[in-house]
Amino acid sequence: MKIRSGGHDYEGVSYVSDVPFFILDMFNFRSINVSIEIETAWVQVGAILGEVYYRIAEKSNVHGFPAGVCPTVGVGGGYGDMIRKYGLSVDNIIDAQIIDVNGRILDRVSMGEDLFWAITGGGGSSYGVVLAYKIKLVRVPSTxxxxxxxxxxxxxxxxxxxxxxxxxxxxxxxxxxxxxxxxxxxxxxxxxxxxxxxxxxxxxxxxxxxxxxxxxxxxxxxxxxxxxxxxSWIESVIFWTNFPAGTPVIFLLSRVPQVLTHLKRKYDYLKTPIPKL
The missing domain is CATH 3.40.462.20 (Vanillyl-alcohol Oxidase; Chain A, domain 3)
Structure with missing residues (x-):
């Protein structure tokens, strides 16, 4: 079984396998409930980042969420432009709902800290099916x-x-x-x-x-x-996605990538500066 949330997948690993399989598509699990008064939001795993950013901005122009710059990435992924200030998305997940192999729906308390750690970047994705994350919103200036x-x-x-x-x-x-x-x-x-x-x-x-x-x-x-x-911060999200100047922010709700590309990509981290030659 392959579990697919946003479907942002350049290598196509959500769609192919050497053995027969089926896809559990979380597409319709895309509810987003923003609570500005306590600066949190519950986000189902079928939602994409563009939807999350848009729904936050609907409620407040001084809140955001530090995740990826590509709006079609699922809520748990991506390197973002607020990473130096607020870290990754997983650094700002404070609760989750998961269904385990026995059909139990668990939250952070009932699943325990070890499993919560595993589903927020500490291990593989074979511990159950995540249904939703509770995220911590961060403060951004109005300009x-x-x-x-x-x-x-x-x-x-x-x-x-x-x-x-x-x-x-x-x-x-x-x-x-x-x-x-x-x-x-x-x-x-x-x-x-x-x-x-x-x-x-x-x-x-x-x-x-x-x-x-x-x-x-x-x-x-x-x-x-x-x-x-x-x-505004939400307008900067549009800027970083390379949409044309003046593009309405409602375009963040589109789940269709700007460029349909299939490729193999690897990243590395530099520990020392690239020298002058």
Missing amino acids: VTVFRVTRTYEQNLTNIVYSYQQVTDKLPKEIFVKMTLDVVKSSVQTGEKTNRATFLTLFLGDSEKLLSIMNETFPDLGLKQSDCTEM
Whole structure:
């Protein structure tokens, strides 16, 4: 048996197997009950992050949840842009409902701390079927700031990337800077290519303070006021998903990925900076 919640699965492991199997699809278990007064929400496992973010923002413009930036990921997954401030989604799960092999519906108290630990990242997924999570909402300011800037090899890229590795872990925890590297055409006429870095950032605060911090700690980036945009936290979720500017936040309720892609992907963690060559 394979248990599928959101279905966000580039490798297709929810859909294929070397042996006969059936899918327990949790698609219709997608209720979201937000309690702003106690800063929590009960979220059934069929809900996706876009739905969770949207329902929180319906109730409050100063609350959010620190999970993945892709809105079609299930509620328990993803690396998010508030990870430095609030950690992962599993760091903010305070209760759960699970049905075990005997058909019993258990919460955190009745299942015990060992099983609760196992279903929130401590082990595999063979301990039962999770029905819902109780999540702890986090405080966000009414105004946040984002920017997306690119730099190429011809724009001092080597020094910028090296500096990025030296400073980003020392920035205030309200700042998250994501860097992606790729190769692009530097000339349409000749077809020549160059290296490019894209810096994507969320700051839980206003643009004036962000600009001051970045220009003091990361001057090589050359950030300008015109690069920064202030918005609400829920609007920043739209920004990070690469939806076109002005996209209504209701688009977060769509369960259809922007790009239908199948691929094999691996991640690693750097323990030492990539050196200059």
